[in-house]
Amino acid sequence: MNEISRLLRKTIxxxxxxxxxxxxxxxxxxxxxxxxxKLLGGPQGLVISAQGELLEGIMVQLISQRTGIRxxxxxxxxxxxxxxxxxTGAYTLRIARPLEFRPYVREAVxxxxxxxxADIVLERISKTEFLPPTPEILSQLSGAxxxxxxxxxxxxxxxxxxxxxxxxxxxxxxxxxxxxxSWGIIVDRMVRSAGSPLINTNPRPRPFDYLGTxxxxxxxxxxxxVRGPESKDDTLLTVFPRPRGAATRVIVxxxxxxxxxxxxxxxxxxxxxxxxxSPHRSPYIGRLDPRTGKVKEFRIPDTPGALPGxxxxxxxxxxxxxxxxxxxxxxxxxDPKTEQFKKIPLDVGDLPLNSPMGGNxxxxxxxxxxxxxxxxxxxxxxxxxxxxxxxxxxxxxGTYGSAVSDDGRYFAGGAWPADAVAAxxxxxxxxxEIPTQLRNAGPAxxxxxxxxNAWFGGRxxxxxxxxxQARRLREYPVPTPYASLYGACxxxxxxxxxxELHAGRFARFNPKTEQWIEYVLPEHYGHDRKCWVDNSTDxxxxxxxxxxxxxxxLQPLE
Amino acid sequence: xxRIWKTFLGAGLGVALFAGLRTSQExxxxxxxxxxxxxxxxxxxxxxxxxxxxxxxxAESGPARGQEIYYFKCYMCHNExxxxxPRLRDLYQRPRLLTGQPVNDQTVAEKIREGxxxxxxxxxxxxxxxxxxxxxxIRDRKCCFEGDNPPPNPLYRYR
Numbered sequence: 021m022n023e024i025s026r027l028l029r030k031t032i033x034x035x036x037x038x039x040x041x042x043x044x045x046x047x048x049x050x051x052x053x054x055x056x057x058k059l060l061g062g063p064q065g066l067v068i069s070a071q072g073e074l075l076e077g078i079m080v081q082l083i084s085q086r087t088g089i090r091x092x093x094x095x096x097x098x099x100x101x102x103x104x105x106x107x108t109g110a111y112t113l114r115i116a117r118p119l120e121f122r123p124y125v126r127e128a129v130x131x132x133x134x135x136x137x138a139d140i141v142l143e144r145i146s147k148t149e150f151l152p153p154t155p156e157i158l159s160q161l162s163g164a165x166x167x168x169x170x171x172x173x174x175x176x177x178x179x180x181x182x183x184x185x186x187x188x189x190x191x192x193x194x195x196x197x198x199x200x201x202s203w204g205i206i207v208d209r210m211v212r213s214a215g216s217p218l219i220n221t222n223p224r225p226r227p228f229d230y231l232g233t234x235x236x237x238x239x240x241x242x243x244x245x246v247r248g249p250e251s252k253d254d255t256l257l258t259v260f261p262r263p264r265g266a267a268t269r270v271i272v273x274x275x276x277x278x279x280x281x282x283x284x285x286x287x288x289x290x291x292x293x294x295x296x297x298s299p300h301r302s303p304y305i306g307r308l309d310p311r312t313g314k315v316k317e318f319r320i321p322d323t324p325g326a327l328p329g330x331x332x333x334x335x336x337x338x339x340x341x342x343x344x345x346x347x348x349x350x351x352x353x354x355d356p357k358t359e360q361f362k363k364i365p366l367d368v369g370d371l372p373l374n375s376p377m378g379g380n381x382x383x384x385x386x387x388x389x390x391x392x393x394x395x396x397x398x399x400x401x402x403x404x405x406x407x408x409x410x411x412x413x414x415x416x417x418g419t420y421g422s423a424v425s426d427d428g429r430y431f432a433g434g435a436w437p438a439d440a441v442a443a444x445x446x447x448x449x450x451x452x453e454i455p456t457q458l459r460n461a462g463p464a465x466x467x468x469x470x471x472x473n474a475w476f477g478g479r480x481x482x483x484x485x486x487x488x489q490a491r492r493l494r495e496y497p498v499p500t501p502y503a504s505l506y507g508a509c510x511x512x513x514x515x516x517x518x519x520e521l522h523a524g525r526f527a528r529f530n531p532k533t534e535q536w537i538e539y540v541l542p543e544h545y546g547h548d549r550k551c552w553v554d555n556s557t558d559x560x561x562x563x564x565x566x567x568x569x570x571x572x573x574l575q576p577l578e
Numbered sequence: 579x580x581r582i583w584k585t586f587l588g589a590g591l592g593v594a595l596f597a598g599l600r601t602s603q604e605x606x607x608x609x610x611x612x613x614x615x616x617x618x619x620x621x622x623x624x625x626x627x628x629x630x631x632x633x634x635x636x637a638e639s640g641p642a643r644g645q646e647i648y649y650f651k652c653y654m655c656h657n658e659x660x661x662x663x664p665r666l667r668d669l670y671q672r673p674r675l676l677t678g679q680p681v682n683d684q685t686v687a688e689k690i691r692e693g694x695x696x697x698x699x700x701x702x703x704x705x706x707x708x709x710x711x712x713x714x715x716i717r718d719r720k721c722c723f724e725g726d727n728p729p730p731n732p733l734y735r736y737r
Binding site for chain 1: 621635693730734
């Protein structure tokens with residue numbers, strides 16, 4: 021026994037060295053990946069190239085085979101990724117938007133706790149930075165990347181971008197081909213028809229407010245050239261860089277909806293953790309339970325002769341759901357407890373059924389609803405739809421977006437298609453109208469922050485800040501070229517969030533530092549029309565519903 | 579003592595090499611599995627944009643896919659409320675097209691390919707497979723999409 025003790029004492033340095041070595045061999049990968057972040061603690065692993073490079077910004081995705089919920093995390097600068105804690109079960113492991121790498125899928129991966137997933141080894145499909153124009157690669161290009169790669173002048177591309185934008189994806193245009201005559205018919209129908217249903221014809225062609233006929237003709241000729249019978253996708257492609265640094269520190273979760281072709285529009289949360297979404301051309305609003313992925317649909321009663329569909333959706337502090345029917349010209353009030361709808365008709369003058377009334381509204385702290393259209397800002401009684409106060413506008417005819425400050429002092433909205441913001445000081449009745457400096461900034465929807473400033477997403481890819489006290493606008497172009505903004509939402513730290521339409525990114529803007537973080541999404545759309553921030557979490561949680569009928573949650577890690 | 583250290587270092591190196599080899603083998607096996615276990619439709623089948631790009635979010639082929647093609651290519655002008663084109667519901671039950679031709683797959687496909695005074699020509703926009711799926715939907719009693727009952731999402735797991 022004494023000999024054993026003596027031997028053990030003599031070999032203490034050896035034992036320590038062995039311990040260090042074994043620890044370095046077996047425990048280091050685990051220790052590196054375990055961030056200890058409260059949102060993480062699930063499966064983890066390493067992404068490397070076949071040549072052994074540690075790959076940053078790779079979107080590693082697990083799809084639950086039971087719920088269909090897709091969870092995506094991003095590899096860091098050491099190639100490591102870590103999921104949140106996930107339900108035990110079978111998952112599909114894949115790389116989202118592999119682009120320059122060969123697609124990677126593993127079926128039936130069993131997940132149970134913080135397991136180490138075997139290394140993901142990706143093979144490059146090209147020896148250069150350029151990618152071949154195969155159907156597989158083309159289907160992964162964001163609309164902005166399409167636009168970057170297509171032939172054309174800056175004028176042609178910018179004209180297309182600010183004109184053919186919010187109603188559909190760029191991809192919907194670029195994935196097809198027509199001759200010039202046919203493109204002419206399609207573009208003419210888009211510019212002369214009322215709203216996205218294209219049912220009625222506008223007495224005054226809408227885009228001609230800011231587009232001349234020569235510019236419409238230019239779009240048609242360009243489309244016939246780059247997407248005509250003779251056009252070929254035979255040049256090598258470039259794509260935007262993968263996310264780096266802060267842009268990799270996020271969890272993105274995608275939830276399936278029960279139907280496709282919903283043209284989903286807005287999302288808003290209630291106090292019980294449900295998310296409500298509006299479909300643009302269908303009568304079913306939906307309620308997602310993000311804890312399970314289950315959705316319950318509620319059908320809004322029809323209006324004879326009118327296309328169904330809701331635009332704006334909002335949940336008030338009593339958990340009453342409010343929506344607007346843009347084509348039937350109603351506000352909708354829905355009580356989830358009784359499941360009863362009340363449709364409140366709005367006086368829209370001689371506007372024909374199925375023409376858009378301007379579907380974006382805002383609820384003030386006192387419960388009144390606000391909107392600017394037909395030359396005035398209006399305060400609306402939510403019970404009757406009656407206009408109880410009106411403030412005439414001079415510079416613009418109305419606003420596309422509607423927002424009321426938290427203290428109820430100001431209403432403001434981006435005035436797209438005009439390049440301006442219009443507002444009213446509700447306390448004094450003073451109307452404020454300020455044009456943007458940037459042409460085709462096109463500010464539209466947005467929200468006030470907690471400092472009393474309003475933020476609007478702009479069609480021209482610009483975030484527009486309205487400072488009521490200073491009576492001033494500030495404009496911040498988004499970093500990614502050809503990205504468009506439609507709305508903006510603000511969080512409790514006064515940071516601003518906005519989906520980058522056609523760029524497949526979600527922008528986070530810090531007004532104090534004027535720095536952007538662009539989170540790259542697992543799908544290349546980012547077709548967000550109104551995001552919603554859950555400020556009850558820390559860090560905040562951001563939601564949007566994509567036009568392509570799926571709901572998305574972003575959880576930044578800081 | 580020196581011999582013990584040599585033995586120890588040799589063993590440690592062996593462990594390290596073995597661990598590295600194991601990782602490498604595992605990685606290679608993983609890579610092989612990635613192509614071997616890809617679902618039908620290719621390894622991009624789970625990329626939503628791949629299905630959207632190919633108009634296959636509801637089905638791979640047949641009337642269900644035809645409905646998606648109808649939604650993107652026909653619905654905006656031929657729905658019940660728009661007045662830009664004739665309704666296509668029960669088209670195959672009618673004796674003739676507006677052109678006077680009989681209604682059959684050949685004449686309907688020709689009309690779609692050629693277009694008309696206010697209708698784009700889809701000759702370059704639809705493949706033969708697309709056309710077959712579209713015609714199978716227009717022939718189907720379920721035609722035509724009006725927005726009141728959008729099709730189920732096959733990826734949604736709760737029914």
